[in-house]
Structure formats: C-alpha cells, structure tokens
Amino acid sequence: MELAAPLPAVKRRRQIDLLPILGGGFFALVIFAAVFAPFLTPYDPNKITITARFQPPSLAHPFGTDDFGRDVLARVLYGSRTILITGFASVAGALLIGGSVGVAAGFAGGRADNVLMRLMDIMLSFPAVLLAILIVASLGAGLVNAIVAIIFSMIPNFARIARARTIQIMEEQFILASRSLGGYGIWLILRHVLPNLAPLMIVQTTAMLAVAFSLSSALNFLGLGVDPSIPDWGLMVSDGQRLIFDAPHVGFFPGAAITLTILSVNFLGDGLRDRLDPAMRGAR
Amino acid sequence: MSLRYVLERLIWLPVVLWAAATLTFLALRIVPGNPIQSVANQMLDRAAMERALSEWGLDRPIHEQYAAFMSSLVRGDFGVSMSSGVPLSRLLFERLPPTIELALVALVISTVIGVIAGVISAATRSRWLDYSVRTFAVLGVSIPWFWIAIVMIVIFSVNLGWAPVSGRIRAGIAYETITNFMIIDCIITGNWTALGSFLQHLTLPALAIGLTSAGFVARLTRSAMLDVLRVDYVRTARSKGLRERRVVYWHALRNAIIPVITLQGLQFGALLGGAVVTERVFSWPGVGRLLLDGILRRDYPVVQGTIIVVAFIYVLMNLIVDLLYPLVDPRLRYR
Numbered sequence: 001m002e003l004a005a006p007l008p009a010v011k012r013r014r015q016i017d018l019l020p021i022l023g024g025g026f027f028a029l030v031i032f033a034a035v036f037a038p039f040l041t042p043y044d045p046n047k048i049t050i051t052a053r054f055q056p057p058s059l060a061h062p063f064g065t066d067d068f069g070r071d072v073l074a075r076v077l078y079g080s081r082t083i084l085i086t087g088f089a090s091v092a093g094a095l096l097i098g099g100s101v102g103v104a105a106g107f108a109g110g111r112a113d114n115v116l117m118r119l120m121d122i123m124l125s126f127p128a129v130l131l132a133i134l135i136v137a138s139l140g141a142g143l144v145n146a147i148v149a150i151i152f153s154m155i156p157n158f159a160r161i162a163r164a165r166t167i168q169i170m171e172e173q174f175i176l177a178s179r180s181l182g183g184y185g186i187w188l189i190l191r192h193v194l195p196n197l198a199p200l201m202i203v204q205t206t207a208m209l210a211v212a213f214s215l216s217s218a219l220n221f222l223g224l225g226v227d228p229s230i231p232d233w234g235l236m237v238s239d240g241q242r243l244i245f246d247a248p249h250v251g252f253f254p255g256a257a258i259t260l261t262i263l264s265v266n267f268l269g270d271g272l273r274d275r276l277d278p279a280m281r282g283a284r
Numbered sequence: 285m286s287l288r289y290v291l292e293r294l295i296w297l298p299v300v301l302w303a304a305a306t307l308t309f310l311a312l313r314i315v316p317g318n319p320i321q322s323v324a325n326q327m328l329d330r331a332a333m334e335r336a337l338s339e340w341g342l343d344r345p346i347h348e349q350y351a352a353f354m355s356s357l358v359r360g361d362f363g364v365s366m367s368s369g370v371p372l373s374r375l376l377f378e379r380l381p382p383t384i385e386l387a388l389v390a391l392v393i394s395t396v397i398g399v400i401a402g403v404i405s406a407a408t409r410s411r412w413l414d415y416s417v418r419t420f421a422v423l424g425v426s427i428p429w430f431w432i433a434i435v436m437i438v439i440f441s442v443n444l445g446w447a448p449v450s451g452r453i454r455a456g457i458a459y460e461t462i463t464n465f466m467i468i469d470c471i472i473t474g475n476w477t478a479l480g481s482f483l484q485h486l487t488l489p490a491l492a493i494g495l496t497s498a499g500f501v502a503r504l505t506r507s508a509m510l511d512v513l514r515v516d517y518v519r520t521a522r523s524k525g526l527r528e529r530r531v532v533y534w535h536a537l538r539n540a541i542i543p544v545i546t547l548q549g550l551q552f553g554a555l556l557g558g559a560v561v562t563e564r565v566f567s568w569p570g571v572g573r574l575l576l577d578g579i580l581r582r583d584y585p586v587v588q589g590t591i592i593v594v595a596f597i598y599v600l601m602n603l604i605v606d607l608l609y610p611l612v613d614p615r616l617r618y619r
Contacts, residue, residue: 122303125599127557130591137579137587138311214428218561221430222576234428241434241565248438255431263426270422 020271026264030257034080043071045078045231054247064249066239072250075231076257082232083261086143086216086225090150091209098155099201102162106170107189117163120156128153132215136224146225150215154208161204162197169196199276206269210262217258233258293603304595309353312584313346340366362589367581372589375574380593381464382452383563383570386489387555393494395548398501399541405502406509406540407532417506420499429558433492433565440488447488450567454481489566493558497551504547508540542609549605553598 033040049069057064063072105116123131135149169175175192183191219225220234228235233254240251337343341352356363362372401420405413441449448454452466459478462469470479512518513536521535522528559572567573571590578586 122300122307125300125304126307126591126595127554127598129557129560130594130598133560133575133579134308134311134587134591138314210426214426217428218430221428222561222564224579234430237428237431237434244434244438244442248442251431251434252438255428255434258431259423259427262428263422266422266426 017271017274019267020274023264023267023271026260027268030080030261030264031084033077034084037074037077037081041071041074041077043074045070045074046229047071054243056247057249063253064247066236066247066250067243072236072253075236076233076254079231079233079236079254080257080261082143082220082226082230083213083216083234083258086147086150087209087212089147090154090212090216091205093147093151094154094158094208094212095201095205097151098158099162099197101155102159102164103166103189103193103197105159106163106166107193109167113163116159120159123152123156126153128211128215129218132219133222133224136219141224141226143226143230146216146219149219150212153215154212157208158201158204161200165197165200166193169193172196203269203273203276206265206272210265210269213258213262213265290607293606297599297603300599301596304599305354305357305592306350308588308591308595309350312588313349357592362592363585365578365583365586367583367586372585375586376571376589376593377464379569379571379574379590382466382568383556383559383572385465385467386486386493386562386568386570387552387559389486389490390493390497390555391548391552393490394497394501394551395544397494397498399505399537399544401498401502402505402544403509403532403537403540406506406513414506417499417502421503422499424496424499427496428561429492429496430561430565432496433489433562436488436492437565448485450485452482452485452569453478454485457481489562489568492565493555493562501544501547505540505544508543509536512536512540546605546609549601549608553601556594556597 037045047070049065052061052065052069053067055061055065055069061071061073063076065071066075101116101120105113126134131153132146132149135152136145139145139148169192175188178188178192216225217232217234217237220232221238223235223238225234226232236254237251237258240248240254243250334343341349344352353363360373362376364371365375401413401417404410405417437449440446453459457478459466459475460469460473462472466482467479470476470482509532513532518531518535521531526535556571559568559570560575561572562568563570563572564576571594575587575590575594578584578590
C-alpha cells in the first residue's frame with residue numbers, strides 16, 4: 001500500500017454532480033411507469049396463462065413469466081404504483097405529524113417540549129421495522145395499515161429534526177425583531193419558522209422517502225402489506241424466492257427495481273442536501 | 285459527561301422499558317378485531333370460545349389484564365405461547381441466541397471490511413477507492429437485505445453449490461445445547477463437525493447483512509480518518525519523525541475509530557429489528573422468525589414477548605453505547 005505524502009488540508013474538489021441528475025431522471029421514469037403502466041405493456045399484470053409458465057426473458061416477455069404465466073415486466077410496471085403510493089403517503093403523513101410535533105415542541109419549549117420529546121424517545125425505543133411490524137400486527141395487513149405503520153415508525157425522526165431546527169430559528173435575530181414588532185404565536189411560525197425550516201425538511205423528506213420505500217417493500221415481502229392479488233415488488237421478490245430453482249428471474253427484476261428506485265432517491269437526496277443545506281455538505 | 289447525566293440516563297431507563305412494554309401491550313389490544321379476537325373467532329363452539337377466553341384471562345377488563353401482564357413481566361415471565369403452550373422464556377432461550385449470533389458475526393464482517401477499506405481510502409487518498417467506497421455505501425443502504433440475500437442464494441447455493449440454502453445446521457448432525465450459542469456450545473463440547481456445518485450455514489446470511497453495511501462503515505471511517513489526520517497530535521507525531529504507517533495506524537486510527545464504534549453499537553440494535561426480514565429468507569431459526577410466525581398464527585403472547593424483548597435489547601444497547609463513549613474518548617469525560 002502506497003501512503004501519500006501528508007497534505008495540510010483535504011482539497012475540496014468542485015465537481016458537476018452527475019449522480020443526483022441520474023437519480024432524479026430514473027425516479028421520474030419510475031413515476032412515469034406507474035402513471036402510464038397500461039400504455040407501456042400489452043399484458044394484464046394479473047392474467048394467468050398456464051401455458052406460458054416459467055418462461056425465461058425473451059422478446060415477447062423481456063422479464064420472463066412467473067409460475068402463473070403472468071408477465072413479470074407488466075407486474076414490475078404496475079407494481080411501481082404500490083411502492084410509490086405507500087412511500088409518498090407515509091412520508092407525507094410522517095412529515096405532517098412529526099413536523100408539527102417538532103415545531104410545536106421547539107416553539108413552546110419547557111414542559112410541553114419535554115413531554116412531546118419523551119414520547120418520541122419512547123417510539124424510538126423500537127427499531128423502525130419492529131415498530132411498523134407491531135402496528136401491522138395490531139391493525140392487520142393491508143395497504144392503508146402498512147402506510148399507517150410506516151408513518152408511525154418515521155414520526156420521531158421528523159419530530160426530532162424539526163424541533164432542533166425550530167429551536168435554532170427561534171434564537172435568530174429576526175425572531176427577536178419580529179417579536180418586538182408584536183409578532184407572536186402562529187403568525188411567527190407561519191411567517192418565520194416554517195419558511196426557514198423548509199429546506200432542511202425537504203432534504204429530510206427525500207431521505208426518508210428512501211426509508212419508506214424500503215420499509216414498504218420489507219413489509220410486503222413479509223406478507224404484512226398489500227393483498228397478494230395486487231402487484232407489488234416486495235411480494236414479487238417473496239414469490240421469486242419460492243422459485244429460485246425453477247425461475248430465478250421472477251424475483252430478480254422486482255428486486256432490482258426496488259434497489260434502483262431507492263438508489264435513485266438516495267442520489268437525489270444527496271444532491272438536494274448539497275444544494276439546500278450547505279452546513280451538511282459532504283457530511284454524513 | 286457528568287455523573288448527573290449518567291444517573292439521569294439510568295433513572296430514565298426503567299421508564300423507557302415500561303413505556304415500550306405498555307405500548308406493545310396496548311397496540312395489540314386497542315384495535316377491535318385484534319389477534320385475540322381472531323383466535324377466539326376461529327373456535328366455532330361458543331362455550332369453548334368463552335372457556336378459552338377466560339383461561340387466557342381475556343374476558344377480564346383491560347386494566348386487570350394490564351396489571352397481570354405487568355406483574356408477571358416484572359418477574360421476568362413473558363407468558364405462554366397460545367398456539368404451542370410453550371413458555372415464552374423457553375422460546376426466547378431457543379430463538380434469541382441464533383439471532384444475536386448472526387447479528388454479531390455480520391457486525392464483525394462489516395467492521396473489519398469497512399474499517400480496512402476506510403483507512404486505506406483515507407491514507408492513500410485514492411480517488412478511485414473513495415469513489416468505490418461511496419458507491420458501496422449508498423448501494424448498501426439502497427439494496428433490500430431480502431433481495432441481496434436471495435441473489436446470493438441463487439449464485440452461491442443454487443448455481444455454485446458453495447453454501448447451504450437455508451437453516452442453521454445440516455439436518456442429522458447431533459450437537460449438545462448448553463448456551464444455545466452454537467459457536468460457544470460447539471467449542472465447549474469440541475464438536476468440530478457441528479461447528480463446521482454451522483459456520484457454512486452462517487456465512488451467506490452474515491455476508492448478506494455485513495457487506496451491505498460495510499460501505500457505510502468505510503465511509504465513516506474514511507471521513508473520521510481524514511479529520512484526525514489534520515489535527516495537531518498527528519502533526520506532532522509526524523514531526524517527531526515517526527513513520528507514516530505508525531502515524532496512520534497508531535495515532536490516527538485509534539481516534540478515528542470512536543464514531544465507528546458508536547455506529548456499530550447502534551447498528552446492532554437495527555440488525556435485531558432487521559432480523560425479521562433476513563431470517564425469513566434463510567429460514568434462520570431466530571427471534572425474527574418467531575415473531576413472524578407469531579403474527580401469522582395470531583399468537584399474541586409470542587408477538588408481545590418477542591417485540592418487548594427486542595425493544596429492551598435495543599434500548600440497552602443504545603444506552604451502553606452512550607455510556608461507553610466517554611470511556612473510549614477521554615475528552616468527553618467531563619462536560
């Protein structure tokens with residue numbers, strides 16, 4: 001191993017960031033596939049064709065067919081809907097609830113802050129997957145319940161970040177200025193706290209979108225998510241595991257789709273962080 | 285870190301544990317049509333259903349159930365499985381060690397690979413290596429464990445035949461259970477055949493988990509090393525005329541390793557949570573499988589017991605990491 005000569009400081013290279021653009025592009029493609037799935041494939045994702053079982057990838061079926069003769073590409077295209085709906089809905093819910101809790105705690109301070117944050121600590125005493133599983137075990141499987149479960153497992157995350165930033169903002173000079181001019185309560189929050197909180201929350205939301213996607217696919221993989229009749233990537237990987245000896249392609253493509261989607265969101269998130277949050281640049 | 289902080293954390297601990305147990309208890313009872321109901325619904329005979337409900341104490345008001353649950357929990361009694369009648373304490377003794385074993389080995393893999401890659405990447409300042417480490421780190425957090433596990437099974441088990449597809453040990457190999465940590469038991473009893481088979485079974489799952497988090501460890505190690513390599517004592521070490529290698533490995537690494545230890549401590553808790561997913565793929569007989577089977581069988585004492593135990597371990601692990609921190613880094617001792 002060749003050791004380089006010691007440098008006084010690390011050089012900061014200024015580079016055009018290609019990865020966030022690639023990530024954004026791919027993610028746009030996934031959304032496009034979800035919206036226009038019926039136009040992108042001639043096959044019905046649920047149509048069972050016994051004569052076409054276990055076909056390897058070919059021109060007619062680029063991703064092959066599964067044990068019911070269903071076209072895997074069609075199922076991957078339609079399956080993007082489940083993961084996107086779950087991901088977006090749960091991130092929106094967690095942002096709304098967690099963000100409100102955090103801003104309220106940071107704004108109010110004192111006892112309210114203490115109570116709210118201890119509550120969040122308790123929720124954080126479960127690993128995220130486990131909290132989601134507990135909620136699904138309680139409510140039962142299903143799309144909506146999976147969303148609720150993911151929302152709850154992500155609330156503390158949003159709350160902590162929103163609170164920390166709110167406290168910072170509340171110490172700024174412009175808050176003092178606004179207060180001395182008679183600004184108070186909800187007006188202060190809407191006019192000053194939220195706009196200053198937004199960049200950080202956008203970054204956080206993008207990062208959590210990747211987490212929501214992976215939680216969603218894990219719940220579905222475990223059979224704790226959507227109904228098996230709905231095409232879903234996690235469920236398809238689980239089906240694919242049964243078929244690893246006969247048709248390994250059945251689980252491969254949906255799994256690759258999950259990976260690429262999460263990867264693209266992560267790249268996108270990194271890019272957004274660099275843009276919107278200079279303090280965190282290069283950190284992580 | 286002041287004594288006051290330590291005391292505060294220690295006083296807060298039982299409160300968190302109590303709250304976690306209560307949350308679990310309530311979550312499984314608060315919704316109509318919960319597991320209890322559905323166990324009861326499976327019985328056609330009304331009299332039998334009522335008998336069963338009263339036998340499990342489920343016909344009592346919720347606060348009485350809660351009091352009974354808490355008083356047995358304090359005594360370390362997690363209840364009895366509804367489907368098999370086996371006490372949870374025994375199920376946990378059987379299922380917890382395999383999970384901890386898998387998580388620990390995965391952790392060792394990710395630490396060793398991650399730290400080596402991170403140090404080399406920082407010491408050589410190789411662009412190429414830095415890029416690979418970064419890519420690997422993002423890839424690691426993006427690839428779902430269950431999928432990479434299946435891909436590895438297809439490649440290494442199905443196609444190459446290098447590793448077994450599932451399970452913890454080959455069927456038919458006799459071994460004695462003492463602690464139920466297979467590595468320890470096999471070494472105590474000198475059972476090398478069983479140890480070999482166990483390690484064969486352990487390799488793929490541990491690699492699947494370990495490799496995906498190695499990139500993250502490498503990235504953290506690298507940035508910590510780069511920070512440390514710029515501070516005064518490293519310059520002093522260099523100006524003393526120490527060899528670069530000694531500076532990097534002796535002075536810098538010892539300090540850069542601190543955040544890595546924290547990360548891995550927290551990672552251990554996350555791995556326990558993720559066990560539900562990995563164990564399902566490899567049919568690993570751990571606590572995650574126990575939980576999943578419990579959910580599918582609507583065996584709520586099992587669900588309740590496993591979730592509480594894993595949450596307890598998770599909380600304790602986080603606390604230990606927090607409290608150990610100043611031991612590793614003397615600068616944090618007095619704040």
